[in-house]
Amino acid sequence: GAVVSQHPSWVICKSGTSVKIECRSLDFQATTMFWYRQFPKQSLMLMATSNEGSKATYEQGVEKDKFLINHASLTLSTLTVTSAHPEDSSFYICSAPRDSHYEQYFGPGTRLTVT
Amino acid sequence: AQKITQTQPGMFVQEKEAVTLDCTYDTSDPSYGLFWYKQPSSGEMIFLIYQGSYDQQNATEGRYSLNFQKARKSANLVISASQLGDSAMYFCAMREGRTQGAQKLVFGQGTRLTINP
Numbered sequence: 081g082a083v084v085s086q087h088p089s090w091v092i093c094k095s096g097t098s099v100k101i102e103c104r105s106l107d108f109q110a111t112t113m114f115w116y117r118q119f120p121k122q123s124l125m126l127m128a129t130s131n132e133g134s135k136a137t138y139e140q141g142v143e144k145d146k147f148l149i150n151h152a153s154l155t156l157s158t159l160t161v162t163s164a165h166p167e168d169s170s171f172y173i174c175s176a177p178r179d180s181h182y183e184q185y186f187g188p189g190t191r192l193t194v195t
Numbered sequence: 196a197q198k199i200t201q202t203q204p205g206m207f208v209q210e211k212e213a214v215t216l217d218c219t220y221d222t223s224d225p226s227y228g229l230f231w232y233k234q235p236s237s238g239e240m241i242f243l244i245y246q247g248s249y250d251q252q253n254a255t256e257g258r259y260s261l262n263f264q265k266a267r268k269s270a271n272l273v274i275s276a277s278q279l280g281d282s283a284m285y286f287c288a289m290r291e292g293r294t295q296g297a298q299k300l301v302f303g304q305g306t307r308l309t310i311n312p
Contacts, residue, residue, distance in 0.1 A: 114299055123286060123302045124240075171238055175300075182228055182247070182290075184300060186240035 083107055084176050086187035093164055093194055101159045101190045103130075103174030109154035110176035114184070115147075118171040130157040130174075164194040198222065199289050199303035206308045208277050215262070216272040216306050218287030227291045229270040230300065231261065234284040243285075246270055274308075282310045 083106040093099050103113055111132045116124040128149050129137040136149035146168075148160040157176075161168055171191050175184040200219045208214045220229065231243040246254045246261045254261045262271040274281055284307050288300040 118238075123304050124300075126299050126301070129299060173238070173240065175240075177298075182245055183242055184230075185242075186232075189238040189240075191238070 084174065084185045084187040086172075086174060086190050088190060089188060090191040091193070093192070095165055095194055096163055098160055098162045099164055099192060101161075101172055101174075101192075103157045103159070103176070103187050105155045105176045105178075105185070108176075108178045110157075110178065111154060113151065113157040113174055113176045115149065115157075115159050116173045116175065118173060118189075120171075124173060127159075132157075161192065164192070166194045168192065169194045198301045199287050201285075201287055201303035201306050203306045204304070206306055208308065208310055210279060210310050210312050211276055213273060213275045214277050214281075214308065216274075216285050216287075216308065218270045218272065218303055220268050220270060220287075220289050222268075222289065222291055224291045227289055229261070229263070230288040230290070231259070231270075231272045232286045232288060233281075234286060234305075236283070240286075244272065277310050279310050279312060282308060284308075 085104045087102045113130040115127045117127050118124045126139050127142045130149045130151040132151045138144045151157045173189040174187045177184045198221050227248045229246045233241040244254050244256045244259045244261050246263045253263050258275045260273045284305045286305045287303040290298045
């Protein structure tokens with residue numbers, strides 16, 4: 081099946097710094113990718129839709145200036161958490177649907193801890 | 196309004212028994228898709244099964260089957276002959292609209308399933 085990778089798998093950063101998370105579709109092209117956030121013992125909440133060649137679409141309540149999304153190519157989307165704070169500590173997961181397939185392929189996730 | 200509702204925060208089942216995880220949904224779109232994902236402690240999301248709103252038969256994938264009751268707007272996951280490795284969080288999710296690929300998913304709250312030996 082299709083594979084989506086994320087890098088890094090976990091990261092610890094200090095408050096006030098920025099962190100970049102990469103999401104790659106390894107064997108297919110993805111014009112759209114989705115970024116989710118999951119707090120402990122909670123469900124996945126969609127943060128934004130990443131569109132290749134255009135601006136990302138953010139869900140209500142998600143700060144676009146804090147969570148910068150860049151869909152640089154048909155196989156890569158990046159999420160940058162700017163000026164991270166401890167409350168940004170969470171599990172970030174990306175997904176990519178392969179066109180004409182109903183299934184969305186999820187990356188393995190990135191665990192961010194802000195100290 | 197909650198679009199996907201999973202009313203069972205936790206389920207405990209004996210190994211080899213069958214288990215049903217509940218999921219109800221709410222949509223006014225006649226075209227939609229329903230998914231079940233398994234999330235073990237590692238965090239990865241594992242696709243289990245899919246049911247389209249126009250599918251005539253209930254979806255099945257190995258030990259997984261989806262009990263789709265359209266009029267009741269329910270899409271329960273049935274796992275037959277449960278195994279210890281089935282212990283995980285299970286999420287029901289819905290995609291609205293006709294486009295198969297680029298539609299976002301809305302997830303339910305999840306059910307933590309524990310299989311006892």
